[in-house]
Structures are given as structure tokens and as C-alpha cells.
Amino acid sequence: MFRVSVLQTTDVIPSKEKSRCGRVGGVSRSEKMVKQESESANRPDNTAFTQQRLPAWQPILSAGIVIPGFVLIGLAFIGIGVALLVTSRSIQVLELDYTGDGNGSPCSSCSQSTTVNCKCSLNFTLDTLFQGPVFFYYGLSNYFQNYRRYGASKDDNQLYGDLSYFTSPSSSCSPYDYDGSKNPIVPCGSIANSMFNDTFTLTRTVSGKTDSVPLDGKGIAWWTDYNVKYRNPSVTPLKNAFNGTVKPIDWAKPAYELDTSDASNNGFVNQDFLVWMRRAALPNFRKLYRRIDASGDYQNGLPAGNYTIDITYNYPVRVFNGAKKVVFSNVSWMGGKNEFLGIAYLVIGSLCVVMSVVMLIVYAKFKFPDEE
């Protein structure tokens, strides 16, 4: 890309002791040296740095260097792009919307009603094996978890298990810090309050027999969130720590009862809570709900068959024209399915090649200019 050559400082640095013609030099060399020592107090340092003569690499963008460079980069990018595209193509993704917009959709009744724990179910069929490990996500769209004031509406110290913040939550949680009767809300803030509360169970129907697919909810949140960033107060039982506080307004259960099946999955270190608290970057996002437990029939993922997702429909999204979906996906070394990056590499790579061709034409025209 660049033409590499170290600039030689061609100049012979003018010697201080220039040899003079004998006729003139009445002063001997040594005398002169002494004189220079004493008289040249202001003489600047003659170093490459002060004289701005540091050896330097001077790249010049000329066609002869740029064309091969572009071709090389272009080819490399095309190679990477192909590899990425192939990898991405091998990833399976299954998305099922259950917002219940249209009348035909299974959850339309739930989406209309305001009943708590409204039930509905989705059916889908897999023709082939869904290669494991399979991740089970829920997705929301048009949902602005990145809204600035929403993002600030939490109390990190409270979530760190600091009891003093239980009784007096940070003002950043306001107006979700105290309820109407001035009881502190724990966990406070809008993020916690708006926690996603639909639940899903997955069953497989094999030859008329219904079989519940095992879902693994452990370790779906970041390890650091579970172990470092969020902590329950070291009070046993956990319930006591929440004395004098109220649950968030929109919650059905207090924080210490989030998971009745697993005592260690309660309070602030509940996996679903942690996943929710990690705010999504963009308004259309998915969050990990469960992993398919790779055991028994599901060793290699989801085998072909008919599946049903039973949904406890609670979370309202119609108000803001949102949508809800469930997503099954497996991953590769580069993450989830994403063809964009492969295409981008291909495009940029081809652009480089095209540019080098353009420059070649230019070069050819230039090298043999019309006779003037």
C-alpha cells in the first residue's frame, strides 16, 4: 500500500570545524576549538531531533504501490467474507411472533385482555434436527431500553446489596423509588419495574405423546453480573432484608420470591432479572431466556417434531406498537446468525479490487500519454 523506504538524511552535517585554506587559517585548530567552546554559548544542539532530521519513512501514495495493495486487501477481504457467509448460513434460527396483533394469531385474545397470567400457546414443527446447543430467546421490538432516562433509573449500590440503599434508594430511581405511602421500593427504578414477565414452557409432541423439553436457566446472565456486580444482602433468610420495603409496582412477586424452585436464584441474582437489567443497545432486541438442556433426546439439539410453546402472557407491548417473539437459535464461533458482516467483507473487498482496476486504467493512460 505504501512505498516503503527510509529517508536517508543525505546531507553531510556541516562540520563545525571546517577545514579552511591554509593561507587564511592563522589560528590553529586547537585554538579554534577552545574559542568555539567559550564563544558559542548559544549554539544550538546539532542533533537529528533538534534539526528536524530524524530518519523518517515517507509513504507516497502513487499508483504503482496502491494498486497491488488494493488488490491484496480486496482478495483477503473477499476470502474472509466468503468464510463468514458460509459460517452464517450454517446457523439455524427460528423466530415466532406471539404479540397477538391479528385475529388469527394464537395470543390475540391475551393481548386484548388485561387478565394476569393469561395463557396462550404457539405451535411449530421442525422438519430436521435443530443443531444444538440451542438458545431460547424472547425478543421485543420497538422497545427503547436505551432511552436515556430509563437507563439511569436504577440504583447500582442497592443492587450491589448495600442495605442502606434499601431504606433510602438513590434519587436516580425517582419516581420509582418510593411508593404512594413513602415505602422504599426494592429494587427501585424503572428498569427493574418494567421487567419482562412473560414465561414460556416448551413441549414436544412425539407420536401423540407430550414431552416437556428441559430448559436450563443457569448461567444465562453474565458471570460477572451474577457474581460481582449484583449481590444480595448477606441476610438470611433473604426475606428479612426486604423488611420495610415494597416490591416494584408492576411486579407480581417481591424480589426474594422470583424463583420459588431455586433459592439461589432469588433477589438481585435472579438470572432473568440480570438478563433484563443488562439494557439492550437497540430498540429491536432479543434476550436470552433459556438454553435447551442438552440431555436425553436433546443431546444434539431439538430433534424434528411438533413443538408447543405455552406462554403466560403478561407483558403489554401493544401500547407502544411493540412486538414480542420467541427465538430459537444456535451459534457459531462468530456469534449468532448474521449475514451482514460476510456481505460487508465481500463488498469492501470487491470495491478494493474495482478501485485497483480503475487505478490501473488511470495508470495505463498516464504512462503512455497522448503525444503532444
Added chain:
Amino acid sequence: MARHSEEDAGMAKAPPAARQRKKKPKENKTRTVHANILHDCAKGEENPNRHYANNKIKTTKYTVLSFLPKNLFEQFHRFANVYFVFIALLNFVPVVNAFQPELALAPVVFILSVTAIKDLWEDYRRHRSDKEINHMDCLVYSRAERRYVEKYWKEVRVGDFIRLRCNELLPADVLLLSSSDPDRLCHIETATLDGETNLKQRQVVRSFYDLDCEFDPLKYNSIIECEKPNNDLNRFRGYIIHRSGRRDALYKENLLLRGCTIRNTEEAVGIVIYAGHETKAMLNNNGPRYKRSKLERQMNVDVFWCVIILLVMCLFAAVGHGLWMFQYGDNRPVFDVLSPEGTNLSPIMSAIYLFLTMIIVFQVLIPISLFVSIEIVKICQVYFIHQDMDLYDEETDSHLQCRALNITEDLGQMQYIFSDKTGTLTENKMVFRRCTVAGVEYSHDANARRLAMYQEMDSEEEECMSHGGTLPRRDSVTSHQSARVVLRSQSTKSHRRTGSRAEAKRASILSKHTAFSSPMEKDITPDPKLLDKVNDCSSQMDFMRFHSQPMSQLPSDLSDIIDFFIALTICNTVVVSSPNQPRHKVTLTCSGQKHQFGQTSVRSKRDHLWTGLHNDVLPQLHSRLPGCSSLLSSPSAESTLTKLHEEQPSGGLEQVFSPIPPSYDGKASWNLEEGELRYEAESPDEAALVYAARAYKCSLVGRLPDQVIVELPHLGKLSFELLHTLGFDSTRKRMSVVVRHPLTDQITVYTKGADSVIMDLIKPPDTARKFHLCLFLSFSKKIVCRTQHYLNLYAADGLRTLCIAKKILSKEEYACWLQRHLAAETAIQGREELLFESALRLETNLHLLGATGIEDRLQDGVPETIASLRKAGLQIWVLTGDKQETAVNIAYACKLLDPEEELLTLNEACALLLEESLHYIQSTPFLVHRLGLVIDGRTLAYALDKSLEDKFLAVARSCRSVLCCRSTPLQKSMVVKLVRNKLKVMTLAIGDGANDVSMIQVADVGVGISGQEGMQAVMASDFALPRFRYLQKLLLVHGHWCYSRLANMILYFFYKNAMFVALIFWYQFYCGFSGSAMIDQWYLIFFNLMFSAFPQLITGTLDKDVSAETLQQLPQLYVNGQNSEEYKPYMFWMNMIDAFYQSLVCFFIPYFAYADSDVDLFTWGTPITTLALFTILLHLGTETKTWTWMNWMSIAFSIALFFTVALCYNASCPACYSPSNPYWTMQRLLQEPLFYLLCFITPIAALLPRFFYRACQGTLFPSPVQLGRQLDKLPADIRRNILSLSRVKVGSPLCPKLPFLSLAKLWSWLDAHFLLVAGSGNIEVCF
């Protein structure tokens, strides 16, 4: 002519320290100083001097307490600082805050504290030096102890008596009351004040003159009235009132200024008049000048545009947010946050709050660090300019000084240069060349030959050096080429009139301290004809003296000759010193003779002054001497005479011939051979004339305040009683001395001055001496006529001409004049004007003696410098006070004017002429580049008139060179101002003398030459150069570099900030315009300050687009800066567009890559930050032309710093840093392949267009600078060939073997440029 002008050299007026003024009960026009010892017991209240400042100096700006408020107050004068503090404070408002409030304060606190620490350090240094100065010792008289006691400087008060010893520094401005010197003189060296190295004599106040015993402070009981403290070094007015009621005038000659050094005088006593901050030295002490460069003005416009862009972006976001809120209506989504009161914010209120939030979020767009970075880069640039070996003058051991720190880049944008001539283009080392006496010309051919020889020696020497230095490099070149190169260099050598460099160096080895004393100037070969006449004349005079005949019987032409040389010898202010101890004057005192002569004469003079004019003692002295020259029986026996003369110093005849035998100062025992004497003059031409006279054996032996001792052939040492010296000034353009001639006892005025004024003052023939009327009438006329003729010849030769005239006053005339003169001298108000008028009264009806021609040699390398500056597209105007012929000739010599050019001379003050010449120019468009304009002062005054200035400019613009002669300092500055304001161009004024100060101050860049004329020009300048030719490298290389570096850095800064801010702007579309940022607040705030700061500083300081050699060899590249090609308004917008494009790439590649994933805000935002950093650094990389190890290091450091900070930050304190929660983000990202894939593609995609454009541009339509860069890459020998060939017209087509295809372009470009330059035939080129 002495060019040290008395005028107030435009020193910027520093208001005297105001705090002392406040205490004053009433504002008097004068200051009254009483002696402190009279009021010793009356401490405090009663002391009449209590209101005056004491000698304690305090140059510090702050005290411990006042530092913080005062410094902050000063920093808030910069608008940007106020703006950033406002934004930081805005962040404390909960409704609008975007970041952690404390964190938002960080950058502005950082910037403020860096500046504050710098100020504090500077102030501390000032404090230390103040303390050191305040605690220096001096001797102050104490009444209690009745002796002088040691005190600190700071304890000295106005009215104290202080005793000064040799080589001591003066602690305050002191009125000299007593001196150990028998002549009541005190010598001081003023180098620290004005840079002039010659000794100055100061005189004891007249009334204390004749104290034989030591001065006793206890007996002092006079009161001094003088003017208020002011900063004029050359003026002091006042009078001293004795108890008797007698008033004596005080002059600047009585005042010793603070900071000077006592020399040559064992002891002096004086009374403090001004102390501390009221001393003239302190009042002259101004800080560095502050100017705003053109580039910065341009930049400020774009900063303004940035503000507009910022507001537009904020407004857009605010409206967007309002609409976003509006669409939800009353159905608030779950993620909406109610207001703290629990109610819904209306969309409009939200939008308003958001607008303020966005200003905080987007604040980075206004680059807070830009101003700091520019300052840092400029300091580095100044450092490099200081350090340049090529701008270092070995002879004077001085290098270039940048006195204005913030206009370095202006050097690269100059369009007009206004230059002084004398001392700037020329050496200002005057060499006597020829003279005319009484209408007869003495051509001094031998002298001319001698000078030519010096030149030859130099050029040979340099040839020798150049062979040694450059031949090895040419080894690779074919012999044919090398021969040509050598031939060329020889031909340029022969063109030079200068080459005095080596000679000057030799001189400097011989004597470093004494100015104007190179052998070239001293050893003048006399013209044999004139020497004969001088000998003849003086022997006749001697004969006449011996026979007591009146001198007036001497034939007038002979008397003119001797008078001519006497005038050369005494009509000046030259001080005589000895070379062995150059700081000691030659003293002719103390021995037995002194009582007879010295004392009496001194005393008698004063007596005369006061009692009237009576007969003098001198003739008596002469007559007392016995008839001694019986040996000289035959006056015409010249050989005998000469021999005798030579024997004088050793023989016993000495007593006979000289009234005052030389006797020696007790300490030193050097001999007084005339060859050993050194002359220290205030201006070099004075010295040149004295040396010239000495070549004719008329030598100046000593100078005392009231006598000048001259040694004449045959006549021996004669003492001329010096009655008055009417110093040189630029309006009168002449100086005069009034002496009493020892031989004729006549009061004689010798005047020396510019021919134009002297010729007008010559006595009309009809009033000539009556007794020779018939004979004289025609003769005198003829002399004037002939002299004028020769003067014209001299001027045509480029010599400086001076006329010498004399006048004999009758006693009555003198008495009459003296009376009024004395009145003028003692006046306090308007003394200058009165003295001026008095001088005018005296200098009339002169008798012309002759004229001299002095050569002022061109400085080394001036023609080459001018040629290359002109090639660089600079218009060079020469503004000089010299006469037209001289100026024109110098202009030809330094290639400013070309013999092929048509010269347009405007010497008539009339509008018609201008119109005619304008018409002439317009009618003949072919001539446009072949015109030179010469205009003289009178016409210039006319042309500068409001109604005509446009026409004048129109004429001047179409001329290739402009020469203004006979212009006054004011006119010089008016011309510069006119060109600057009317043509809207960048102007540079260069000069060396006080007369250039106003012009230097008016120009955009003022350059002072620290030469022979003192330091006034340097003090007023922005840059001070040791020699004119350094201007070439300063402008072409450093100017170009500074400009292109800074311009590129500023553009880059705008780009960088816009690119970074735009990332957040795009995000607003995906977060409901809520002011949310995916870039963590830390990165956002420290990005500019830390992560991306160093590489751009390194590039801004070190980048060289073209090498120094090429820049100097191809001056055409300078046009780049003149046309502001590195930074044009459209470039700002191009950069903005590029920034927006790049940010789009950096935003949307991660956007799509992470679309529909479970990525969280900061896991997505951190890669974007990283990508932006990479892109920004890589962008800098494509813009960096030279990569030194420092560039690599800085980029590596930046990246390392970013990752280190990110990793540390993301690993620390999981619960802090609300509202962001970046814990462990970077650590996780580094494990993801996707992150690396993004890092790979995004910067390349972002930079592809720019890179492609640069690559195409470099090949297809390279700019001259790019061509220069390509030239740099060529092997040295090919490059040299191209450059040497480029100087002549090249007609042949190129050889196809050129290593770079784009060279063909370079070639055609060079061709196009040089077609104009040379006119020689085609030269076949082949490599």
C-alpha cells in the same frame, strides 16, 4: 550619518505601575527629589520622597492568596473556557444531565489546571528572579554611620545616595553627582537596555563638577526637579536647584540607568531619582507581544461553524424527541420514565430539556483541547526554529529569536516583504571609499583595489570550503554534470559583491568587543595625491604657527583640506579606547602637564560659559612653549618630516610638538601607538570616517566631554576645545560640533550631514569672504558645483554620501547664539524643540569643505535570498531613507532590480504623474512583469494621500519591484499599512534600526535584524534574525512547515471531533432522540483529552511535507502557504463531510453486525469507540507525510493507553460510574472474534474514499507540494540534476526512463514555472 535617532522609537507605552500613582496626593507634572539623609529622622510621613516607588521590584502576577481567583479570572477571558465551564455546570442540573456531573467537570478542570500550573510555574520563576535581584547588594550612604553601608537593592529608596564601583550593575536610575574619573565622567555599558555594546559617557551634574575633594553627601542640600517616570531611554529633563537658588539643567547625560554596568570608572556617587518599577528599564520591560495569526482567524470562523452545526444537531434531536414522545400520546410505554413528581412530561418540555442535554452530549464537537494543542504545537515550533543550526550566526553567537510565540504559521503565508536597506540588506559596516575635497576628487584607487582583494580572499576561501564540503557528494554524478555545477557556483560567486563573511569572522577573532573594527574598515589606503596635500598643508601650518603668522593666510584649498580632515576627526561622537582593554578608555590625564592644561582649560571653559567670552588659555599655552621647531628648517622636505613624525612617540621631540604628551593611566601600561587605538562609534559610518582620517595621519586620540585631542601630521597633538555637540537627528539629517580651533583661536562649527540638506545650507557666494571676493565668487560656486557632480557619481556607485562643511563664527555671533542656546538647554518644557531651533540657527551659511563616499557592503547572500524569495512569489519592496541613486544601485546589486527592467521613477509630486504611469502600464500589458518602480519621499508623501493611494497601489502592484527612497519612518509604516489594509495581504517588515520600528510594528510579522544599530528594532519585532539571508530559511522552510503542520492539525481536529460526535448523533435515531450515548461517558470525555491527543501533537510538531532542501531549492512551493492551500474554507466542509461519512461507516457496520442480537448497550458501544479510535488514528496516518519513530510510538501509545484505561476502568468498582455500567465489558469483547472482525473492516471501509482520492490525486493531479515530496524520494543525484536544470528553461522532451510516472507532471509544472524566469536557449537533458 549617525542613524541613532533621538525620536521615541515607538516603544510600546507601558503604563507605569498604577499602584504607586494612587497614593499621590496630587498629580504634579514633575517629580521633586530631596536627599533622604536630610529626612532620615523623619521616617514615613514627613519624608518628601515617600510617595515614590521604592526599589523593590515585583514582576509576579499573583500572590499565594490571589492566585486562584486571579488566574481563573484571567483564564475565563478566553471564551472557550467559559463555554466549557457552562456545559460542565449544566450537567449538575438533574433534568438535563447526561453524565456523572463530577466526571463532566474533568476535562475543563484539566485544561484549566494545566494552564494554571504553567502560569504558576512562570510566576514562581519570576518571583525567584525578583528575589535574587532584590537581594543584590549596593552601597548606600547612611547618615547614622556617616559612611556607605551595604544594603539590598530593594532597600534603596528615591533620594538615597549610592556609591557605585567599577563593573557594578546600577540598582536604580541614578543622577551622577561625583565620579572618581578626573574628567568627571562615568562610563556605562548599556547592552542590557538597548543592546549597544559601545561605551557611553555620562557626566557629573555640572554644579558638582569642580569638587576637588570627594563628594560628601552630608553637604548636599539641593533639590532636584525632574520629569515623571517615563519609558524613553533617550530623554531625561530636569534641573537641580541649589540652596543658593541657582538652577542647573539636567540631561540624559547625567542619568545612569538601572541595569547598565559601570565601566572604566572606579567609583561614582549618585542620588537615586527613579527606583524600582519607575526606572526607565522597568518601564520598557514589556511582555511578549500577542498577535492573532491569519490561520487562527480562519480557524475561528470554522469554530463558529462548529457551533452552528452543534446547535442544528441539538435542535434536530430536540424536535425528534418531541415527536417521539408525541407519538405515544397518553399511553405511556413501560420504558417511559415519569417525571420525578410522577407526572408525564409534555413532549415540548421534554424537547426543551433534551436540547440542553444534547449540548452536553455533543460538547466534544467544539474542541476543548484544540486551543491547548495549538499552543503546545506552537511552543514546539518555536523551539525548533530556535534550534536550527542554519539560523545560527557563528560570528555573533546569536540565533534567531522568536519574540512572538503565536504567529509562527504566519511566516508561511507572507505575500509582501518590506525591507529596510541599510543594515538589513547591507552589512551596515561602512568602508571609506573616496572623497572630494574643495571640488577635487580623490578616487582612492588603491583603496578600491584593497577592498577587491578582501573580496577575493573571501571567495577563494569559500570556494575552498565548498570543495571540501560538497565534492564527495558529487562523486556519483558524471563528470560532465559536476563540471557544470561547479561552473555555476563560480559564476554566482563572481556576481557577489559581498563575501565578507570570512573576513568578518577573522575580525571577530581579533576583537570581539569592539564594534566596527574589522581590518577592512580600518586599514584604508590613502590616496597619494591627497596625502601629499595633507602633509604639505600641515607642514605649512606648522611653519606658520612657528612663525606666529595668522593661519588665515593659508591658501583656501589647502586650509579646506586640513579642515576637512579635522572635521572628519572631531565631528562625531566616537569614543577612543584601547584594544587590550577595550572597556577602558584611553586617559590622557593625571601627570604634571594636566595641571597646566587640562584643569585650566576645563575650568576656563566653564568660566567663559558663564561670564562671557574672553581670551582662551590655549594660545597662551602654545605661546609658552619655546620655539622648538628650528629643526624644521625646510617645511617642504617631506621625507624628513615624515621621519620626524614617525619618531615622535619615542623621541624627546614629543614634548615639543604636542601640547599634551600622552601619559598613561596608572593601572594599564599599554602604549599609545595610534595604530592600537580603537574607536567606538554609535553608528558605523562615523567610525569609518575617523579611520579614514587616521589613514591621513589625522587621528583622533582622545575625547573628553569638553575637548577632543587630535593628532595631526607635523602639528602633533592638538586639543580642540569642544563647546557644543549638536547631535544627529533624522529631521535635520546632520550633526555639528562647535569647537575652538587651537591654532586660529576661532570658534568653528563643523557640520557633517546628508548632501541634500548641507547643499542647501551652503553660504551663497555673494556673502563670501569680502577680501577675496572677486576671486572667490566663481571659485566657491565651482566647488559646490563640482562637489555636487561627484556626489552624484558616488551615489551612482552605490556609495553613501556625506557632505562636510564648516563655518567660522565671530565671538559676537557666538555669544548671541550661545545665550539663546543656553536658555533652550535649561528649559524643561519643550526643550527638544528649542534645541532643534537653536541648532537650525547655528547651521546656516556653511562653507563647503568636501564630501565623502562610504561603501556599505551588501550582506552575505542577499541577492540569492531576494531571488529565491521572489521566486517564492513574494513581492519585495525596499523602503529606505537613503538617497535615490544609492538605493537604486544597491537594488541593482542585490538583484532587486533587473537591468532588463524598465524603471519607472516618480520624483514629482503630482497626481497627473501617477495617472500617466497607470495609463502607461495599462496600455502596455506586456510590460507588467518587467517594471520597477522608484519613488522618493516627497512623491511618496503625495502618493499616500487618501485620494491617490488607490492609484499608487495600482501602479505599484503592476511593478515587479518597488523602491521607496528618502522615506521617513512614518512613511514606511504608512506604506506597509496601506498595502496591508487595501490589498488584504500578509505583510512582513524587516529592518534593523530605530527608524524601522514603526514599520515593524504595523506589519503582520515584524522581523528585526540584530545588527549594528542597537536593539530597538529587535525589541519591537516578532522575530529577530542575525542576518538578512536567514529570512529565506525562516520563511521558505520554517514558515512553510509551521503553516502546513498547523493547518493540517486544525483541520484534523475538526474532522476528529465531528466524526466522534456524529456517531452519537446517528445513535439518536435508535434511542428515541433521548440523548443516550452508546459510548461510555469516560471514553466520551477522555477521548479528545487522552486517547487521540498525542499522535496529532506529534504530527503537528514534526511532520514535514517536503524536506528543507527541496523547499529551499524550489521556492515556488511557498505559494502553497500564500494561497492558504492547506486550509481553505471548502476544506473544512470536505472534512466535515468525510467525518460524517466515516462516522456512518463506524456506526452502521457494528449496527448491522449486531442487529437482532442480545447485545447490550455498552457491549455494542465499546467496539464503536474502538473503531472510531482506529479510524481516527489511521486517518491521521494517511495525512502524515513523514513517519519518524515518534509517530509510531505515539500511535502505539494511544492504542495501548485506550485499552489499558478501558480494561482498568471495566475491572474496577462494579457499582460506581452510574448511569453506565461497563463492568467487564472490554474483557468480554476481547474474547469475541466478531470484535476483531469489526476492527479489521471498519477503518478500512471508512478510509477507502479518502485513500482512493489521495492516491488518484497523487498520480493524476498532484499539487506542487506533492511533486516536491516525490522529488524528495528520488536519489540525491537525480534530484540535484532536476533542480539544477529547473533553473533554466528546458525545451526538450523528457526521457522516458524516469522512475516515477508522475515526474512528468512535475516536469511540466516546473517547466511552466520557469519559462518566465530564464531566457536562455534549450538544453538537452538526458539521464
